[in-house]
Amino acid sequence: MSAERTPESGIPGEPGTNGPRHRGKGHRRKPRSRRRKGLIVTAWTAAGIVALGGTGVGYLYFKLNGNLESVDIDQALGTDRPEKADDGSENILVLGSDTRAGGNKKLGGGTDDGSARSDTAMVVHVYKGHKKASVVSVPRDTLVERPECTDADGTVHDAASNVMFNSAYSTGGAACAVKTVESMSGLRMDHYLEVDFSGFQELIDELGGVEITTTEDISDPDSHLDLKAGTHTLDGEQALGLVRTRHGVGDGSDLGRIQLQQAFIKALVHQVKDIGVLTSPKKLVDLADTATKTVTTDSDLGSVNSLMAFASGLKGITPAKMNMVTMPVRYDPADANRVLVEETKAQQVWTALKNDRAIPGTATEGTAAGGAKGVVSAP
Template sequence: MSEQSSSESRIPSRGKRRRERSRRRKALTVAAWSAAVLVLVGGSGLGYAFFRLNGNIQGIDIDSALTDRPKNLDNGSMDILVLGSDSRSGANSEYGQDEGAARSDTAMVVHVYKGRKTASVVSIPRDTLIDRPECTDEKGASAAGEKRAMFNTAYEVGGPACAVKTVEKMSGIRMDHYIEVDFTGFKKLIDKLGGVEITTTKPIDDAKSHLDLAPGTHTLNGEQSLGLVRTRKSVGDGSDLGRIQLQQAFMKAFIEQVKSVGVFTNPKKLFDVADTATKAITPDSELESVPELMDFARGLSGLGAKDVHMITMPVEYDQVDPNRVIPIKAASQQVWTALGHDLPVPASAVKDSAGDKGEAGAIVKGR
């Protein structure tokens, strides 16, 4: 009896020590972020780094251009629309000439669950035919709505505000934030991180994206990484759906790379990465300063690749134009309803979707 009592009395003690260690680890993480901010703001240079980084950030006022938005449920979760712009102007001209206004080459709705420990990412194929709403961009210009318009034309005709409005109409979910990433900035950020390690299970040879990879492990530089996320003709069925699977696999590898490079223990690397990242993105106006971005990033710092569930919005090939896809209404609604209630996306929602079939996603694996 006494032995049992002694054993039982030790169990809470071990649990307490685990909780104390967990609290210490969290405290160290917060301390690391705080130290990083202090290095940037208060180190040698008397705030030069802070003002330089702050000057890099050019935000977009989404709210003033939007009305009649979905209700903000404020359930502790967070939804972010992330767009990769395919603008060919300026430094991006080496990837081809503009054929008009820029379009959203990559679109992802990132849902971070309450507690910031897990996330779901829903990729929206740019070739999806949708009913685009009437839009007003951040300059006050209006653009008429259109039925069976390609999803990426929303950005083309109305900029970020129209892209956000279109996603909110499709999903019924209010986007808390908007972040746009451009080609050249993405490439430079990868180089500052020292590349991203991936393993290819099959050869990838795509002349259009200037990528030639044999099966095996590679550390991709910025140029190669950009080529990978733009590759489509040499993987799967050659469609945008295969490219999305490559993008999702690469993003998981990218997340692991960010967590492994020791940014927050190396002030110079921290500054170099932060300087490049703040030039690479265009956020909404609520993330338009270094403190706001740092607070935002700190909330996501605990996420690893294993904590992020990636899918493609359930779609099927359009019967009129097989080069386009259309949402599977019931399945898509399952996805958006789950995220709206801060719940995991049910496997049944993507069971019959063309977006999560094929071999492209298995061609690239992270470390």
């Protein structure tokens, strides 16, 4: 099928995309009470901050390098994987982890056993030339076929049918999450980035907040979130509330929350590119220190030098060159809290990315959406 003949949601700024967003008027809210749960959602934002921090030498370099944690995905998964693309494009799996220990326990609640789950997953496809990207959110409540996988400790976990997508991470960690995504999509994940809750809040606060505009009131007592329609600069606690709310907008599902998360990511990327951190050496070091403590990477990105090189290749991707969609799904008629993959439409998404093409607009037409689109926009 010819890409030129297909209506495309594609990349912002190219044919078939939506028009410009308009900022509403409003006022800024004061910080609210501490959020119970939160979410890290962006890959290159944290990596970009690390790249800036990497301009230091000596002690700073070793300090940042010591902060990083990595997982050897290649060793855990072996050779039974999709082939790597040879066209210069890259695929990155980004997970927001809901760890039940340490600083995250306070944000995430739950048990004391230190277990974790992936609260959000995004497949980031960076196109050849690294000037634009498509981001595909995978709803955590999607029922999937989880393949047999081996975790980073060498433990083998049996395959399972009709289980929630986020069970892959809670069962076998990063390696199992990667294998499940590769099995679903047929795409090789070149890199893995995982970001935690507590680091997210700290990053937002150190950035001085993130500006978003709401087109309608958002009120969710469970999230301690109360935003009137208008423009707000959210601090870390408020940002956690926004990206975690399920009941304040749309149909109350995970799909509506994903739409808020996608809008927030664009606002966050805009904020990082516009913050001018190089004017303050202390701020630069603080941001780099927090960012390296916040992310877990695959072993190929497990050093400051590698992460710097990776981030440098993403600096040209502006919010206007990011196309964000949700993997095509439909509501499960047997359980309103679950969704099922729209196989034909989802395959359109994965095929487009495999061929380094824009995602066709037909792939997401008529699929379950959550009803929160346009509620939040970036500057």
